[in-house]
Amino acid sequence: MTITVLLADDQHLVRAGFRSLLRRGRDIDVVGEASTGDEAVRAARTLKPDVVLMDIRMPGMDGIAATRTLLRDLPDCKVIILTTFETDEYVFSALAAGASGFLTKEIDPDGLRNAVRVVAAGDALLSPSVTRRVVGQFAHRPVPAAGMPGGEPPGGDRLAVLTDREREVVRLVATGLSNVEIAAQLVISPLTAKTHVTRAIAKLGVRDRVQLVIVAFEDGLI
Structure with missing residues (x-):
């Protein structure tokens, strides 16, 4: 079974690099690209990818808002936030928006392809450093219950x-x-x-x- 992926990043070279790396996996097909959050939402609605690799900082609608919007329209779609930033604000915003993964752009090629497969299979994935940050932060400041299913x-x-x-x-x-x-x-x-x-x-x-x-x-x- 082929996993379809949409790339959303405002840098063309970054998208080109991800596209090349992902296509080395025979079970992964990059079906579209977007350079803004608005484009990502429109492309996702049209292409209905299994997974969206979403940058956070993009012109106009950012990746967090785009994630929230497209998951409202396409609840079966999975989003992996992929960024150079790793602050608590971004981690918790991404999780609250419904992202299934949060990875930094330092991830190696095999790790990136595996992350796509894991999330497409219905699991969720965080890089080890992000997991430690989440665990430490929850110990002091729980995420508001309003962000959880059922409220x-x-x-x-x-x-x-x-x-x-x-x-x-x-x-x-x-x-x-x-x-x-x-x-x-x-x-x-x-x-x-x-x-x-x-x-x-x-x-x-x-x-x-x-x-x-x-x-x-x-x-x-x-």
């Missing part, structure tokens, strides 16, 4: 619907571990770890792994 206030035990094993898996997800790392720590298979994560996402009614982390912190699991 439930923090403090309620939404995690009560989970089994003990699912709660443990969610806790490990919130510390930044991958499914493979969770499997190793709990002595289970990676497939079983993934199944627990998937069930927790479904039970809690959240969009993806990123929002699973938000719930874990809001409900005091970490």
